[in-house]
Amino acid sequence: MTGQLNRELRPVRLAVPDLLTLGLTGLRARPLRAVLSALGIAIGIATMIVVTGIPASSQAALLGELTALGTNRLQAVAAPDRDPPAKLPESAVGMVRRIGPVTAVSAVANTHTVVRRNDRVEARNGSGLTVLASHLDLLSTIGARVRAGRWLNPVTATFPTVVLGSVAASRLGITDLPTGQPAPQVMISDRRFTVIGILAQTPLSPDIDRSVLVGWEAARSELRFDGHPTVIYLRCEESQLEAIRSVLAETISPERPGQVVVSRPSDALAAKRATEGSFSLLFLALAGVALLVGGIGVANTMVVSVLERRAEIGLRRALGATRGHIRSQFLTESVVLASLGGLVGTALGLLTTVGYASWQGWPLVVPAASVLVGVGGAVVIGVLAGVYPCVRAARLTPTQALAAA
Structure with missing residues (x-):
């Protein structure tokens, strides 16, 4: 009888659509804050794509000119x-x-x-x-x-x-x-x-x-x-x-x-090979800093969101939501926020690269790895930025959350 009761009281797992609905709830409630946080991620991703795509296009144009000098x-x-x-x-x-x-x-x-x-x-x-x-x-x-x-x-x-x-x-x-x-x-x-x-x-x-x-x-x-x-x-x-x-x-x-x-x-062959081996690590470092700043912005937004929504957390816990549900909600919100910034940043970076390469008359070269890292990096940043806020939210008991609200 006890085992049957425990099985009946086992918490229900949230479906993916439900998680997305919960994750978007906080973003829809505070759209300006969400936009500003996502903008930090977008700038970082766009910077990374631009600083890899534009030099790659310039390099392709230069290599074409060197090839015309008889390197082969x-x-x-x-x-x-x-x-x-x-x-x-x-x-x-x-x-x-x-x-x-x-x-x-x-x-x-x-x-x-x-x-x-x-x-x-x-x-x-x-x-x-x-x-x-x-x-x-x-x-x-x-x-x-x-x-x-x-x-x-x-x-x-x-x-x-x-x-x-x-x-x-x-x-x-x-x-x-x-x-x-x-x-x-x-x-x-x-x-x-x-x-x-x-x-x-x-x-x-x-x-x-x-x-x-x-x-x-x-x-x-x-x-x-x-x-x-x-x-x-x-x-x-x-x-x-x-x-x-x-x-x-x-x-x-x-x-x-x-x-x-x-x-x-x-002699142009040696110059071409030297050009192929060069890459701007400084620009990549700047893109990494921009991503770090964007990630900190997302983390800050999520921490503030947890503090402001303690009453919601307490009410949901009182109605039967488990700590896992709370963690999933806030982690999903963080990932969605960062992913939106990543998609916007990827599109912005691609448009900037295409426009500048066309203006200079260069062949368009956008490393596929940059696009994949842009979108995937945004998801990773969302996960990392949301770990602490979601754990903090899940640790709140119903009485603590409602008393602090």
């Missing part, structure tokens, strides 16, 4: 001053293309011919320009672009056509290719070649600026080119740059790797 590029040439002269194998480009981390590879070759504006210019006056046989994928590999006209294609690369580098065009007096007018021609080894394109300046490959580019097959048929590349350009995964550089010479010329000279990585 290498080039290989035949060693100079060799007797007999060193030559890269004809199969070198295909061999390099088989290296896994290589994303693009192309080549040019010196045809050892002279280019002239016309047949009236002295045969030996090449204006300091070089005639290069070129693969069709050269532009995408070195990051060059056409300023006027068009680049070589599988058809034009087999005919006597050329594309001029920016400096070569200036020296030959061909600065534009007007539409609807006959294309200009130049003389190469007493053969006329039609100019079909002019390249824009290529800062990372100044040798291309001073060159006249001919299709690989046209160079073979028209200029007696032997097919051996002079310079091999490649792009690869940055993380594998040093590894590729260490095996590139052996890959190009397995029998005579000493006859291959590989360029060293760009």
Whole structure:
């Protein structure tokens, strides 16, 4: 009989909707105080997202600019001053293309011919320009672009056509290719070649600026080119740059790797890696301080709420509410208050980051961890800030609470 009575008197657990209703009751009763307390949490969360999102966006923009400086590029040439002269194998480009981390590879070759504006210019006056046989994928590999006209294609690369580098065009007096007018021609080894394109300046490959580019097959048929590349350009995964550089010479010329000279990585790569490793700990510390202040504000609000609502606590205890019910009520109120501040702060931080990145023209980068930590951190702060007030409220007996009210 006693056991059955104890089971009947066992306190009922509060359902989640009931807990939320109780938790929101105190917030609705004092909205201004709740808003001010949540604002402290919101400022802290927004600060954390802003000080991680804006530097991350700025860093992404800077890394993009550094990548454009050729941080993932290498080039290989035949060693100079060799007797007999060193030559890269004809199969070198295909061999390099088989290296896994290589994303693009192309080549040019010196045809050892002279280019002239016309047949009236002295045969030996090449204006300091070089005639290069070129693969069709050269532009995408070195990051060059056409300023006027068009680049070589599988058809034009087999005919006597050329594309001029920016400096070569200036020296030959061909600065534009007007539409609807006959294309200009130049003389190469007493053969006329039609100019079909002019390249824009290529800062990372100044040798291309001073060159006249001919299709690989046209160079073979028209200029007696032997097919051996002079310079091999490649792009690869940055993380594998040093590894590729260490095996590139052996890959190009397995029998005579000493006859291959590989360029060293760009100085911009070191700057990029240093940028990737830097982060503003000061800003994160400031965000942490803001969160701490917000948490203290929530704790203060909850302590005052307990003092002001002692009559409510005493009445609920007298009507059968257990200490666990009281603890759950005030802990829920603290968590809800902090969570609202966290959601508002996350939205505010994201909007600020998006707006500033768009204004600066940066790519938008918001670390997912910042958003997760923002919302999750608000919940943790709510729990920590509500522990003492909820325990204090639960310790009040009905008589103490009603007597102090």
